[in-house]
Amino acid sequence: MSSIPQAAPEGGAGKDFIRAMIASDLASGKHQSIHTRFPPEPNGYLHLGHAKSICLNFGVAGEFGGACNLRFDDTNPLKESTEYVESIKKDVRWLGFSWGEKEFYASDYFERLYEFAERLILDGKAYVDSQSAEEIRAARGNLTTPGVEGPFRSRSVEENLDLFRRMRAGEFPDGAHVLRAKIDMASPNLVMRDPTLYRIRRAHHHRTGDAWCIYPLYDFTHCISDSLEGITHSLCSLEFVNNRELYDWVLEQLGIFRSRQTEFARLNITRTVLSKRKLIQLVEEGHVAGWDDPRMPTLSGMRRRGVPPEALRDFCSRIGVSRAENKVEYGYLEACIREHLNEYAPRAMAVLNPIKVVIDNYPEDRVEWFDLPLAPDRPEKGVRRIPFSREIYIERDDFREDAPPKFFRLAPGKEVRLRCAYYITCKEVRRNAAGEIEAVICSYDPESRGGGTPDNRKVKGTLHWVSASHAGKAEVRLYDHLFAQDDPEDVPEGETFLHSLNPDSLRVVTAVVDPSLLNPAPGETVQFERLGYFCPDPDSRPDRPVFNRAATLKDTWAKVEKKG
RNA sequence: AGGGGUGUAGCCAAGUUGGUAAGGCAACGGGUUUUGGUCCCGUCAUUCGUGGGUUCGAGUCCUCCCGCCCCUGCCA
Numbered sequence: 001m002s003s004i005p006q007a008a009p010e011g012g013a014g015k016d017f018i019r020a021m022i023a024s025d026l027a028s029g030k031h032q033s034i035h036t037r038f039p040p041e042p043n044g045y046l047h048l049g050h051a052k053s054i055c056l057n058f059g060v061a062g063e064f065g066g067a068c069n070l071r072f073d074d075t076n077p078l079k080e081s082t083e084y085v086e087s088i089k090k091d092v093r094w095l096g097f098s099w100g101e102k103e104f105y106a107s108d109y110f111e112r113l114y115e116f117a118e119r120l121i122l123d124g125k126a127y128v129d130s131q132s133a134e135e136i137r138a139a140r141g142n143l144t145t146p147g148v149e150g151p152f153r154s155r156s157v158e159e160n161l162d163l164f165r166r167m168r169a170g171e172f173p174d175g176a177h178v179l180r181a182k183i184d185m186a187s188p189n190l191v192m193r194d195p196t197l198y199r200i201r202r203a204h205h206h207r208t209g210d211a212w213c214i215y216p217l218y219d220f221t222h223c224i225s226d227s228l229e230g231i232t233h234s235l236c237s238l239e240f241v242n243n244r245e246l247y248d249w250v251l252e253q254l255g256i257f258r259s260r261q262t263e264f265a266r267l268n269i270t271r272t273v274l275s276k277r278k279l280i281q282l283v284e285e286g287h288v289a290g291w292d293d294p295r296m297p298t299l300s301g302m303r304r305r306g307v308p309p310e311a312l313r314d315f316c317s318r319i320g321v322s323r324a325e326n327k328v329e330y331g332y333l334e335a336c337i338r339e340h341l342n343e344y345a346p347r348a349m350a351v352l353n354p355i356k357v358v359i360d361n362y363p364e365d366r367v368e369w370f371d372l373p374l375a376p377d378r379p380e381k382g383v384r385r386i387p388f389s390r391e392i393y394i395e396r397d398d399f400r401e402d403a404p405p406k407f408f409r410l411a412p413g414k415e416v417r418l419r420c421a422y423y424i425t426c427k428e429v430r431r432n433a434a435g436e437i438e439a440v441i442c443s444y445d446p447e448s449r450g451g452g453t454p455d456n457r458k459v460k461g462t463l464h465w466v467s468a469s470h471a472g473k474a475e476v477r478l479y480d481h482l483f484a485q486d487d488p489e490d491v492p493e494g495e496t497f498l499h500s501l502n503p504d505s506l507r508v509v510t511a512v513v514d515p516s517l518l519n520p521a522p523g524e525t526v527q528f529e530r531l532g533y534f535c536p537d538p539d540s541r542p543d544r545p546v547f548n549r550a551a552t553l554k555d556t557w558a559k560v561e562k563k564g
Numbered sequence: 565a566g567g568g569g570u571g572u573a574g575c576c577a578a579g580u581u582g583g584u585a586a587g588g589c590a591a592c593g594g595g596u597u598u599u600g601g602u603c604c605c606g607u608c609a610u611u612c613g614u615g616g617g618u619u620c621g622a623g624u625c626c627u628c629c630c631g632c633c634c635c636u637g638c639c640a
Contacts, residue, residue, distance in 0.1 A: 073640065076639060076640075144565045145636095188568085201638080241568060242567080265569095321577095327576090329574085329576080332590085335590085342601075376601090450598085553599075
């Protein structure tokens with residue numbers, strides 16, 4: 001069950017087809033209550049695509065007063081591990097959902113699954129095939145030609161039962177036999193051409209250990225697991241439509257509770273990849289630092305980057321659910337992240353690329369403390385006390401010796417406001433022997449204390465700043481898209497998706513920060529005014545924080561300047 | 565090529581029984597602003613993949629064609 005009371009979909013949008021279906025099933029009395037499940041295979045880390053499914057399954061259960069199970073689809077011991085189980089649980093919890101006691105494992109059903117398989121054999125609906133994998137593949141036919149029935153298809157029930165029991169008992173080597181459903185080798189739906197139900201696999205399972213040497217396959221396991229758990233609505237992605245016929249067939253033959261599978265389009269996002277294979281490759285080949293690298297579309301990566309779970313939930317709700325293939329612009333996700341952070345991230349000041357400003361008419365030994373509102377639109381949220389002194393740092397980009405038109409920031413002869421502090425006017429530029437700018441010399445207007453003047457004089461620019469003598473240092477990791485093009489899969493002949501990896505997806509700078517930022521609260525994303533949202537990284541040390549940039553602020557000036 | 569799925573603006577997406585195209589993101593214009601942020605106002609589909617048909621009336625019904633996606637694991 002969802003711990004989050006979900007409101008109706010945003011924007012006055014109508015219900016998606018799944019919610020409409022559930023509402024109608026409830027209204028018609030087809031179901032008294034609904035039951036969903038989120039069924040990951042523990043063979044990798046959860047990513048944005050899973051978030052869509054999690055929000056759907058848990059969300060729908062919460063909205064309609066039903067329940068949602070967390071079920072691990074762990075039928076392939078070769079690929080699965082408890083490391084993944086643990087990370088999945090952590091990520092689902094982080095996203096904001098709880099499953100209470102409803103944590104299940106397909107592997108817990110192995111015994112029951114086995115019994116169901118024997119029942120199929122007894123009913124003449126399944127048989128042991130002793131062909132090799134290659135022979136089976138060849139006999140399956142292809143898209144246009146029907147398959148042909150193999151020599152073992154007509155084995156007697158007794159022989160099948162005996163063989164299957166001996167498969168379980170470990171009498172045969174891997175690959176010697178498989179159990180197949182006896183359906184229709186000529187079906188136009190390839191899934192129905194006598195699908196494999198069990199294979200012999202001597203592998204250590206992360207939960208059942210070595211208790212089994214045969215393991216059931218997805219098509220046999222999933223529908224039965226759903227049925228046993230009383231899942232009313234089994235929601236999965238579109239690539240399983242072909243499997244629905246088999247899903248229904250198994251439950252029909254067994255005469256057990258009929259769960260219903262409904263498919264929806266999986267999530268695709270520009271500028272990233274979401275396939276498990278590619279994600280693994282990024283990690284294993286060292287293109288990123290790990291599964292939780294802030295550039296990764298994994299939930300653990302997002303978390304480390306400073307993306308709030310609320311923003312992810314909002315995103316999933318706003319993109320909706322349909323059956324049409326989609327590719328959502330990454331910018332939509334960013335918009336959701338900014339929207340949430342704008343409201344909740346406390347403000348602070350840091351300078352990423354500092355240039356020194358000396359205020360020559362400000363007393364050398366004076367220090368003043370100014371109040372920076374933590375939330376400009378909600379004064380009741382309080383302030384951050386910021387020290388101010390004669391020498392400060394401002395952003396290098398905020399000063400130009402030859403200011404272009406519409407440049408509202410600091411330039412020779414120009415007056416600007418230092419946020420919450422004073423108006424300053426640029427007098428001159430001090431250079432070192434090499435001719436590089438060493439400092440910008442300014443004067444301040446003592447009457448402008450706090451950032452306003454008695455004569456109500458307007459300045460167009462307001463700059464963030466950090467007092468030089470009080471400044472701390474912080475490592476700041478500036479992230480950009482992992483891929484340089486919208487669709488990383490769209491690649492020249494002979495290239496792979498790595499072709500468009502963005503070489504500048506990570507830039508590390510040493511920033512000067514307000515002293516209040518020296519030991520930030522873990523996990524709390526803050527806004528560096530005029531720059532973006534930044535989240536302390538676990539790599540932080542006392543007095544030497546490391547920040548990850550979760551998102552930039554919109555930058556209208558960049559647009560204006562680009563246009564000329 | 566056989567089966568299945570799907571096509572509404574740059575992107576996501578509503579559109580219950582046919583009645584004259586929601587909303588969000590982006591973009592663009594303007595106002596407010598001690599963040600060139602936020603906020604506010606305005607603009608942004610004579611048209612729903614294409615052609616034909618039924619109808620007083622079609623995104624919604626019928627039909628032809630076209631595009632894209634999925635399926636030939638002892639993966640899920």
